Amino acid sequence: MTPRQDRRGWLRTAAGLALGSTLGCDARPPGSQGRHLVSFWFAYGGKNREALQKLVHRFNTSQTEVFVHATFQGDYFEALAKLRTAIAAGAAPTISHVVGEVIPYLHDAGVLEPLEGYPGAADLGLVDALAQSGSYLGGKEKPLVGLPFNRSTPIMYLNGNLLRDARVPIPTTWEDLERASVELTRREPGGRVQVYGFECPISWWFWVALVGQAGGTVMRPDGYPELGGEAGVRALEHWQRMVHQTRSMRPPPGRDYNAWEVTNQDFLAQRAAIIVTSTAFLRYLEANAKFPVVGAPLAGDKQRAVPTGGTFFVMLRAAPEVDKQAAWQFLRWMMAPEQTIEWATSTGYMPVAQQAVRQLEQSGYYDKSPNDRVAMSQLAYAQPWPWAPNLFRVQRECVDPRLEEAVLGPRDARSVMQEARTAAVSDS
Amino acid sequence: MLRPRRASHPYLMLAPTLLMLGAFFLLPLAVAAWQSLYRWDLLTAPSFVGAHNYRYLLASGQVWQALGTTLAYAVVVVAGSLALGLLLAIAVNRPGRFVSFVRASVFSAYVVSWVSVALLFMWMLDADGGLVGRFFKAHDIAPTGLLSSPRTALYALAAVTVWKITGYAMVVFLAGLQDIPKELYEAAALDGAGRLSRFVHVTWPMLRPTTAFVATTSLIVSFQAFDIVRVMTQGGPTRSTTVFVYAIYEHVFLNLRVGRASAMVVLFFAVLLVLTGLQLWAWRSGERRAT
């Protein structure tokens, strides 16, 4: 190499480094010049992601002060992981949204911004059962740190045609459901199942619903993880009976939301006659099914009960003041009836503003789309979560993995729940 | 060997490298060892717990499970890539455009990213929409998909891994084969040795160092597997594909137990050291026997 070539090589490297370091810097998204930039991390894909991006875009174009930059971060758990590590690294966004179960923990760690002081926070007119005040035991007494975003309850979806052909009524109790799933299961001559009567992801949220229906509570307000006691065992045995004894239920394979996806696909492909999943997929299922989709409330046991699900908007305490003020404008806008109606009707999540619910009722929306009413009707017996910082950890580390084990194993439900309780209590 | 012009030269020349390596490889290891004595969730203050994390990991079986899973995976990957790599190397050790083309095809899998391969095979193995998956389902081999059954998921991952790295093994073996002097074969043939005998008595012994090298590389690749697990199975179903590195990632990112993750890191490093030591020892004694 001649001296000149060599020097060029160095220059190239230096230029590269310079370029590289500038690439990492604040490249503002297009359209955001001169406005307060609010970073918003969100966590779902597909149709719901498109609906959200539409709303964000509308906010950005409807005013000129604030620009919300929404970044997709994967599913709820991925996004939460990124959020926590980003907080630790001092690189957190201004706002994000997290599942209800983790809010007590985040509040306890001091990373969430209290929202009462912001203009208009006191009269947002939110549906109590969906807002922080009604979603947690004692939620009213705690500082306001979360605003309901995509709120849901689990509902039953039934294949109208298969139900009609088998002359099976919509099940209202656990026994009804177990019977219906047997009657709806179709097998090939060789014995392989063609259509499963019932399918439901073997996962925390749906188990909590069963526990509530069987009369138990998952956790005491002081944080002691009862895990339903006897009801927790009953819930597992209900699933185990259908999976292993009558073999009329398919436990969908896959980790976390992969299993939810399989459940949806099986329903659409008419491989499962009845499924239980979130009301969030209502629009998607109705749009893609080649059969009438019938929505119904979950079956009851000793009583009817459902947990609420979905996420709350949270604002991060570490963000700069001006960003937080700007972000509040967006949050308040999202809580307005107009936005909550658009969000709810284009997805299947529930409208969180009281005004919005009234408007939908009056305009006859629920008469035209009765399935949307199912989730709303279940709010009458929605069970609040305990405000316990260890709730999320108990869910992810102690209960979720063991549910899978118990049902897929199968393992004796009582000993599995005992193990889970021991693990949750010791919390080592 | 030369004497340095000035005493400071060697140190100056090594400084940037040693500083960077130290800062990004060795220091973090020391920090991890220190962090393993604490309980920390990144958001609140850490609390000292001494050897608790180690005791918990060993007692709860998590370490043994991760180790066992990784070993099972590694065995299939190493055996598969060695056997296939050698077989293919012998097959492509001949001139010709077609042969060149095949050689390049097999090696191309090595050049693309793990994400690419993982996504591709996820689709292909899908029981409902994948070419291979539907075939298996139709023949009742894996009705819910190879990746959804705890019994087959890990081996499916191993098979995909073998698919990806066999090209590398093949190329290394090929170089090794081409290094064997033709005279040895001719001499053996003159002595009346048949094809198989020539392989056993000439090829195989001469390939020993190459075999050791490929085995070590495949072993290290298997132990560091992460991307394929993260994309294809996320450690499931029922933890059947939670290999060591994935377990560490889970502890940090999903469970937010930095202390426990650090303890796993220390244990993982110890395992790697032992493995490398074993490899070196096996190779050295092999060498000694050969000479």
Place this chain on the structure above:
Amino acid sequence: MRESPATRLAVHALLGLVAVVWLGPYVWMVLGSFRSLQELIAAPTAPLPSSFRLDAYRQVFETIPVGRYLLNTTVMALLIAALQITLVLPAGYALGKLRFTGRRFAFLTVLACLLVPAQVTFVPVFLMLAKVGLVNSMGALVLPFAASALGTFMVRQALQSVPDEIIEAARMDGASEITIVYRLLGPMLAPTLVSLFLLSFVFHWNDYFWPLVMTTDERVRTMPLAVALLREQGTGVRWHIVMAGNVILSAPALAVFAVAQKHLLRAVARRT
């Protein structure tokens, strides 16, 4: 060694099968990327798509800023590869050609680093970089890999076949050590350096883990990450879109391979 036509045929048949097994999936991937969603669901195993549509690609470009991610990834890989060859030359020279106290220690230190994979170091490195505000920047992606233990050994090894006399002669000619390292030995070791550059570039271009843990938003997000995220959940995996993203992801690596095949193969076979 003569072989019978039967053996030759058998070997070629085997090679044909091998080609199908190794190229088949890619062909399938490309075909899949041109399908429509309905077709994928209705007839997943049909050999040829009934019509070639670019919908999937359009969706990919609409969902993610492909150009930006490709640029991020390429710049990152180039920077790493360039920094590596800059640093390994002097380090390899010192370890391979110079006598000094602590040489063995330095050698063992570099060796130790070969054993420590990125997956072991990421938490402390993440926290370290966070303290200096480098998380989610190009620096976080590049700096940890600027020094290469493997590369240092490759240079040291390659230098064994360079006679000391050449260096002594250059010294006597009045060349400074830096000149010797970069202007004399550098060109002599060109094959080794090219191999290292290529291997590093490809490896880091494809890296998923490090960008996954070091980036928090799209500013310096890399292509493998972005494509993996295409697998969105809940409303059905749209495989044709994922495959379109996959085609875009694999194309550059395969292009480099096609162009630099010989170098890459040689690098792997260590025929330098």
